[in-house]
Each structure stands twice: as C-alpha cells, then as structure tokens.
Amino acid sequence: MSEHDHDLHNVAPGEPHDTMLSETVSYVVGLGLALLLTGISFWVASTSSLWGPGVAVGLVVLAIAQMGVHLVFFLHITSGPDNTNNVLALAFGVLIVFLVMIGTIWIMAHMNTNMGPSPEMMNLMTQRG
C-alpha cells in the first residue's frame, strides 16, 4: 500500500530533490547552461558572420531553450510521474501564451498592411494639417 502510494506521489514545483549534492549539482548545471545560452545570444546578436535575416529567429530559439533550462534545473519541472500535474498546468499556460502572442502579432501585422488610411483619408488629413 505505502509503496503503491509512493508511485502516485506529487511534488510541488520548485521543491528541491533528495540529497544536497544532487540538488547543488542541478543548480550549478542549470547556471552553467543558462550562462552559456546567454553568452551565445549576445554573441549571435553582435556578430556579423551570420546570415542577417536568420538572427532574430535564432535568438528566439535560444531564449526558448534557456527558458527550458530554467524550468528543468531551477523549477525542477521534470517528465517524471510525480510531476504530471505541474507539467499539465505548464502545457496549458504555454498554449495560451503562444495563442495570445502569435495570434496578436499575426492579426495586427495583417491589419497594419491591409487597413492603412485610404487616399481620400490622406487627402483630408493633409487639408486639415
């Protein structure tokens, strides 16, 4: 019974794990990876040896990777069975975040191109000005 219960156990997000060594190693590895990704981001942004139009996309990918590092090594969100509830909540949050951001940017960019002031409007504005 108690063994069975252990399988279904939940952990809180951000809860450190068992031994002091493995906890510290987790944070140090996380810090190292985050520093590395931050360093690459700043390098990618300042170098001229990369293909210009791809740089912004590359930076976004690096940022998402770094957020993943923070989630795994600092907030201890894992794929283990004890973490299912945390992961599901996170997945729903990420879904909404992407819907809001991509939806807004997509729609607003189209409105910006397609709904500029018509020639008559421009004419009126120049007359008034």
Add this chain to the structure above:
Amino acid sequence: MSSNEATAIGFTHGGSEDTGLGHRGPESKSIVVPYGFWLFVLSDMILFSALFATYASLANATDGGPVTNQLFDRTNVAIETMALLISSFVCGLAMIAAKRRNMAWTQGWLALTALLGLVFLAIEIREFVGMIRIGAGPQRSAFLSAFFTLVGCHGAHVTAGLMWIGTMMAQLWAKGFQPHIVRRLLCLSVFWHALDIIWVAIFTIVYLIGTLP
C-alpha cells in the same frame, strides 16, 4: 461514517479498482499550496504574453521619435541579465539551505538574492530615468508606451519580489522553520525563478532583437 457505509454509497473505489485518485484524500498543504502558486505564476506569464504581443505590434510605431537602436545599451542589459540570473541561482541555494533548516546560510543566501535583485533594479531605474530625461518617456510614442509597460511591469514584479524576500527573512528570523514558513519560502523561490524566465524573453525580444544592426 464506517468504511462499509462509505463503500456502499460509493465514496471509495474498492480494493482492486484503483483510479489513482480519491482514496487517499487531498494532497497535503505542502503540495497544494505551491501548486496553487504555480498556477498563479503561469497566469502571470499569460499576462506578460499580452504585454509582449503589444510590444511586438507597436515596436515600429515610433512617431518620428527615438527608435530602439538609439535607446538601448547592450552592456547595461548584459549586467542586468547576469545580476538576475545569479540572483535566481542563489535563491536556489537558499532553498537548499532552508530544506536543511540551516538558519545562517538561508538568511545569507536570501540576503545575497535580494542584493543582486537590487542591483538589477537600480540599473533598470537608471535606464528609465535616462530615457525620460532625453525626452523618450512613455508618452513620446506608442513604441515607448509599450516598452515602459512591458519592462516596467517586470520591474514592478522584481520590486514586489524584493519586498517579499525581506518579509520572508523577517518571518524566518522570528518564527523559525515552521511548515507554513517553509511553504511561503518555496512559493517565493518559484516566483523569483519565474521573474528570471520572463527576463530572458525581455532581453531577447526587446533588447537584443531591438539592437540588431
């Protein structure tokens, strides 16, 4: 209510059929409270996603005023990023010490966390003041309104986090490692790590992409 009655009216699942829910009752507070706080943090990220979407839509609406390349300084941003990242790391160390009920180390690491957060905030406020002084305040253009709302909202969160760290240090000092204090500490660390995650998005989208040649 006896267990026979409970079985008869369907409150239990019976021995062989285990759905994985229910028969143990709700989780303990040490799980439920941080989980609820995790939901708050995720909703906070959704709030920030709306501000990011606003910023991305308005980043070019400068109304003839200053543009991103003229305003942002990468060195400043690099220092801010380091301060907040190391602060997040040190906050993790504080949690490790707190789990061992070590008062001196917990307080020490928390103080360092707050100090690094203060460094971050000081640089950010200096940047804001400098921008407003050269006429690039939030009322100058839609781009600057969106910028001050997004980055300022993050700054406000950091300020709230700093006050929370101070409160937790005092509570820890006065009450010791009682279960409810440890729960609050765990929530604080989740909050602080989440602020660093949002900062990663800000320094990439606002500062690095904004200062591309």
